[in-house]
Amino acid sequence: MTQQQKKRKELLAQSLFELLKHEAIEKITVDQICHVAEVHRSTFYRYFRDKYDLMHFAFEKLMLARIEGEHFVDAMIEMILKNKEVFRNISINNNNNTLYWIMVDMLSQQLLDAQKEGRLHELEWIGNDIKLSIAPLLAAKMYAGAFLTIIFEWINSNYQMDPQELSLFIKNLHK
Structure with missing residues (x-):
């Protein structure tokens, strides 16, 4: 190209x-x-x-590619805060669940890549679950879906929870 x-x-x-x-x-x-x-x-x-193919490309190349695995949660929250209107219009203002599954696929691939490269330090428990799973892709999709559900609820509440509090909540879900 x-x-x-x-x-x-x-x-x-x-x-x-x-x-x-x-x-x-x-x-x-x-x-x-x-x-x-x-x-x-x-x-x-x-x-x-x-347009959904374009959206997949856009998020993969322009947003998700910038997320550091070592600071995965904080990077995602920061990205959403910088693009509030965009995320509102792809989450709660969207009736097409195809978009949700596109996002699950992208996020699960990010989790798999970060796990393979040893970059899930703050989410080591997720990395271990994915690594030890008999179906790593399915495990990554499960965590991606859970993460998106939490994020969509946060967006739906008009970002009422403090970003640092949200980050700590996600990072400590396993406890």
Whole structure:
């Protein structure tokens, strides 16, 4: 892939994030994304099957790739706080559970990678459970789903719990 193609994909991802600040994902159209990115629809479909495919790319490349395994929980909370409107529009303002499963898949892959690389220091108990499981991917998906449920509840409560308190709660779930 050329540098220009990479830039176009990232531009489409950034355009989606810009729209997610104001609308739920299910209300955003490919035409809107293309308009904000100033590209033709054919350019969009050259790289992505649909807006959910773009969203998967956007979160994987522009957000989740920046999360450090050693500070996984705090990095996730910080990312959500910096992008409150986006996360509100992909969590509680979204009726499409396909999005939830995309997020579970992405987050579980992050957990698996962090476990394999020994980067789950603050969540060592999750790393051990994944490592010792007869089905590591399923174990990672279970923890990803639990984590997302907690995060979505936090968003739904309009971030009432202090971020540090939330972080400690998640890190100490096993106790």
